Amino acid sequence: METNFKSPTGKIAYSVFAWIVGLAIFFPILWMALTSFKSEIDAVNMPPLFFDFNWTLENYTGILEQSNYFKFAMNSIILSFGSTIIGLVFAVTCAWAMAFNPTKRTKDTLLWMLSTKMMPPVGVLVPIYLMFRDWGLLDSRFGLIMVLFLMNLPIMVWMLYTYFKEIPKDILEAARMDGATLPKEIFFVLLPMAVPGIASTMLLNIILAWNEAFWTLNLTTSDAAPLTAFIASYSSPEGLFWAKLSAASTLAVAPILVVGWFSQKQLVRGLTFGAVK
Amino acid sequence: MGAIRLENVRKTFGNIDVIPGVDLEINDGEFVVFVGPSGCGKSTLLRLIAGLEDVTSGKIMINDVDMADASPAKRGLSMVFQSYALYPHMTVYNNIAFGLKMAGESKAVIEEKVRNAAKILNLTDYLDRRPGALSGGQRQRVAIGRAIVRNPAAFLFDEPLSNLDAALRVNMRLEITGLHQELKTTMIYVTHDQVEAMTMADKIVVLQAGRVEQVGKPMELYTNPANKFVAGFIGSPKMNFIEGDYAKARDCHCVGIRPEHFAISQESGDIPATVKIAEHLGAETYLHVNADNIGPMTIRATGEVPLGEHDRIWLTPDAERIHRFDANDKALSR
Numbered sequence: 070m071e072t073n074f075k076s077p078t079g080k081i082a083y084s085v086f087a088w089i090v091g092l093a094i095f096f097p098i099l100w101m102a103l104t105s106f107k108s109e110i111d112a113v114n115m116p117p118l119f120f121d122f123n124w125t126l127e128n129y130t131g132i133l134e135q136s137n138y139f140k141f142a143m144n145s146i147i148l149s150f151g152s153t154i155i156g157l158v159f160a161v162t163c164a165w166a167m168a169f170n171p172t173k174r175t176k177d178t179l180l181w182m183l184s185t186k187m188m189p190p191v192g193v194l195v196p197i198y199l200m201f202r203d204w205g206l207l208d209s210r211f212g213l214i215m216v217l218f219l220m221n222l223p224i225m226v227w228m229l230y231t232y233f234k235e236i237p238k239d240i241l242e243a244a245r246m247d248g249a250t251l252p253k254e255i256f257f258v259l260l261p262m263a264v265p266g267i268a269s270t271m272l273l274n275i276i277l278a279w280n281e282a283f284w285t286l287n288l289t290t291s292d293a294a295p296l297t298a299f300i301a302s303y304s305s306p307e308g309l310f311w312a313k314l315s316a317a318s319t320l321a322v323a324p325i326l327v328v329g330w331f332s333q334k335q336l337v338r339g340l341t342f343g344a345v346k
Numbered sequence: 347m348g349a350i351r352l353e354n355v356r357k358t359f360g361n362i363d364v365i366p367g368v369d370l371e372i373n374d375g376e377f378v379v380f381v382g383p384s385g386c387g388k389s390t391l392l393r394l395i396a397g398l399e400d401v402t403s404g405k406i407m408i409n410d411v412d413m414a415d416a417s418p419a420k421r422g423l424s425m426v427f428q429s430y431a432l433y434p435h436m437t438v439y440n441n442i443a444f445g446l447k448m449a450g451e452s453k454a455v456i457e458e459k460v461r462n463a464a465k466i467l468n469l470t471d472y473l474d475r476r477p478g479a480l481s482g483g484q485r486q487r488v489a490i491g492r493a494i495v496r497n498p499a500a501f502l503f504d505e506p507l508s509n510l511d512a513a514l515r516v517n518m519r520l521e522i523t524g525l526h527q528e529l530k531t532t533m534i535y536v537t538h539d540q541v542e543a544m545t546m547a548d549k550i551v552v553l554q555a556g557r558v559e560q561v562g563k564p565m566e567l568y569t570n571p572a573n574k575f576v577a578g579f580i581g582s583p584k585m586n587f588i589e590g591d592y593a594k595a596r597d598c599h600c601v602g603i604r605p606e607h608f609a610i611s612q613e614s615g616d617i618p619a620t621v622k623i624a625e626h627l628g629a630e631t632y633l634h635v636n637a638d639n640i641g642p643m644t645i646r647a648t649g650e651v652p653l654g655e656h657d658r659i660w661l662t663p664d665a666e667r668i669h670r671f672d673a674n675d676k677a678l679s680r
């Protein structure tokens with residue numbers, strides 16, 4: 070028997086299922102947030118304490134005194150926005166060429182670009198580390214921006230390509246007939262029409278860059294270290310301070326969570342674009 | 347000023363010869379229509395002139411300067427697209443003004459030109475709207491407005507009316523003809539509709555498979571088609587072609603007679619035939635008949651004709667207007 074999506078029971082069943090999945094996904098974040106308000110003793114209590122513990126802010130005050138949260142946060146902002154903006158410049162031009170002047174090999178090129186994302190990054194850690202060392206890029210924001218930008222470029226190109234494909238070529242040709250040079254054609258005609266696509270591409274990439282941990286942890290020590298490094302500094306070496314670690318994590322994800330919350334409509338639209346139309 | 351001359355213009359896509367070599371002379375102020383069946387290369391030829399497509403070889407002379415390698419903007423031509431291709435994110439005003447802005451005109455000049463164009467095209471009340479909130483005819487007018495404000499050397503139209511319904515199409519046809527009379531600017535107009543070609547053109551260019559079959563005034567093509575293809579393409583309903591003994595008796599491979607060039611009698615005549623279907627349109631009647639020893643033919647009679655299925659009739663072609671073709675489909679002298 071097929072569950073009818075439109076029947077009341079079907080609707081309820083799907084809703085319940087959706088809630089279960091949603092809660093399962095959300096639970097670790099909730100647990101992290103709860104733990105961040107516990108004392109270290111409550112944090113490791115067995116059985117786990119849900120809401121009936123002594124709520125405290127001592128982890129937060131401790132962390133903010135102990136380390137320079139704002140320096141890490143500033144690095145996160147610079148790295149994620151920097152890599153996204155540079156990426157956008159390259160991705161827009163690249164996607165323009167692929168969407169409006171395709172050749173026989175355009176599809177292959179796209180797939181090849183995307184396939185680089187399937188390689189585990191650790192495979193190129195050593196060469197990149199050595200390059201960074203020789204070029205003096207270790208622990209520099211510039212170096213990290215480059216790595217993050219290159220890492221996310223395939224996704225940006227792919228997303229923008231899908232968007233640009235939906236824009237009739239006629240309109241760009243009309244702009245050309247109207248005397249627009251290529252930069253003007255892209256800036257005044259293509260980009261305004263692709264605003265939703267560009268916005269969601271930017272958002273996704275900011276989030277990806279913000280959360281990126283592998284390269285940020287391996288290529289920075291202090292000067293360029295973003296919030297991922299901030300979290301890591303509260304893990305193992307100083308012993309198991311679960312509550313402190315949770316507070317650090319909460320502080321690290323809070324900004325991006327807020328951004329994501331306010332732009333969720335945009336994001337969902339962007340990610341499902343082309344799939345549902 | 348907009349005289350355009352094509353010299354041996356060729357275009358290949360990959361290894362397909364879409365335009366094998368076209369020579370064409372378009373005089374300043376002329377209304378030229380490219381007509382031909384779907385896929386014959388009309389749009390490609392127009393896009394080559396526009397500069398949206400690069401020529402494989404040949405020259406595109408615009409006012410005696412070879413523009414084959416110039417960017418579209420430098421050629422000073424305006425184009426109206428079949429899809430209108432309006433900028434969806436701009437108001438009607440900004441759509442029309444875009445070309446002027448790109449040309450670096452001052453705000454005051456832009457304002458004046460846009461308002462002027464809007465007045466000519468009845469768009470004044472819609473200047474603040476987005477294209478999405480306009481009807482098809484209005485969008486078409488915006489596209490034309492965008493083209494005229496730039497004061498181009500020539501207008502290029504690619505099937506501009508094919509997205510409109512029949513009534514609107516007739517209206518816009520008249521509007522474009524009127525615009526041409528008013529502006530006296532060269533216009534190149536692509537269509538596959540031979541009625542549009544006949545009614546609008548000063549000069550028709552009939553294309554087939556990327557080749558120019560014939561160039562001439564509409565009535566020249568109608569009365570003196572150079573070959574069977576042009577004879578069949580111009581005129582509606584289509585010319586009747588008769589091969590076999592009837593043609594041999596007239597010293598040719600094939601005889602062509604237009605449906606309107608028959609005298610119809612119920613008693614006697616050249617060709618006996620039986621009516622299969624009679625289409626009564628009021629002002630005229632189309633008879634689809636089966637002629638003895640010849641086969642199906644179409645006859646056009648003016649006014650109402652009291653004929654129907656199974657009626658026997660005799661047809662006499664107007665001897666002055668019989669077309670003859672040789673085995674290579676070339677027209678023979680009459």
Ligand SMILES: Nc1ncnc2c1ncn2[C@@H]1O[C@H](COP(=O)(O)OP(=O)(O)OP(=O)(O)O)[C@@H](O)[C@H]1O
Pocket residue numbers: 359362364382383384385386387388389390391538
């Ligand atoms: N970019 C292209 N790549 C390959 N072939 C093309 C390309 N553009 C057009 N063609 C081919 O060139 C031929 C002419 O196309 P064109 O669009 O000029 O025809 P058309 O006369 O305008 O037809 P229609 O009346 O259907 O618009 C067609 O056979 C088409 O398949």
Ligand SMILES: [Mg+2]
Pocket residue numbers: 388389390505
């Ligand atoms: Mg076409």
